[in-house]
């Protein structure tokens with residue numbers, strides 16, 4: 383049996399673990415044409431969840447719009463056109479409706495040799511305006527042949543960086559008229575996204591139902607991983623699965639990567655588990671060194687403090703003294719930056735977001 387686990391990319395069966403409750407919740411919101419704000423830390427499985435739910439939809443056309451790397455309204459419109467192109471299999475019809483809905487744009491079809499997928503390019507002959515955003519949505523509706531639609535904007539936080547303060551307002555104005563369409567706004571920069579949707583002064587205030595995506599529960603990992611080993615006629619103890627999931631702090635990406643690396647092992651014991659863990663930390667060490675070098679002294683100390691304590695009792699005098707931090711306010715100031723950089727998060731207690739980074743930091747604590 384081929385290794386059922388993967389290291390990178392969007393996952394589907396057999397590499398997809400559970401998320402049944404989340405799938406049902408998202409599906410219900412889509413059917414009810416409700417807007418959803420789906421957010422989590424990096425690599426928790428937002429994109430995989432959206433695409434999994436999209437694949438199972440009946441009588442609703444799913445449109446997936448990846449905004450990653452877009453820096454302008456033009457990029458937003460192009461991504462929307464790309465999303466629409468996937469739902470219209472006939473390229474001649476697609477080009478016709480693009481020409482009829484958006485003026486001053488040229489479309490080209492190509493083939494991406496890396497992803498082995500058809501690729502669509504769009505370029506404006508002039509500066510795109512608000513009417514073009516509206517026109518791009520019309521295009522989606524026509525491409526969907528007027529069936530019910532759900533549109534997912536993945537990496538939606540990019541919108542906040544376009545440097546066009548009116549864009550959010552324009553977009554809201556357009557979306558408000560689409561009460562029969564469900565929108566999913568997904569992203570990982572919690573601060574930016576929650577500010578966009580929870581700040582009464584912002585255009586997207588209360589525009590969507592909040593759906594935070596958490597890590598995956600240990601019991602769900604046990605069922606999923608146990609089954610995959612069983613199907614392959616391989617043996618693994620439940621205690622070993624528990625140990626690994628705990629080492630990965632239930633982080634979906636790391637649990638997946640850990641088992642990908644462990645899969646060829648015939649014997650699974652503590653030595654083998656330690657070896658895999660070390661290999662995973664080593665692979666990231668250059669990247670972690672770059673992050674570490676970019677931190678101030680107090681930020682490094684604060685990071686060591688929460689890595690070692692798991693966020694418990696960090697303001698206690700002996701904790702501060704152990705890391706040569708003079709005052710609690712130094713920790714608070716350092717944590718603010720670490721949170722902004724998504725290196726640490728506060729959820730009751732402060733913790734390091736990336737469990738592998740935490741282990742790397744702990745090595746020299």
Ligand SMILES: Nc1ncnc2c1ncn2[C@@H]1O[C@H](COP(=O)(O)OP(=O)(O)OP(=O)(O)O)[C@@H](O)[C@H]1O
Nearest residue numbers: 390391398399424425426427428429430634635638
């Ligand atoms: N349901 C799942 N079961 C098992 N592993 C998962 C699941 N969802 C995500 N993963 C793991 O997490 C990784 C990241 O998944 P995905 O790209 O869907 O997350 P994301 O939250 O969209 O990430 P990003 O923040 O980079 O956009 C996958 O490559 C996979 O290893």
Ligand SMILES: [Mg+2]
Nearest residue numbers: 428429430536
């Ligand atoms: Mg994603």
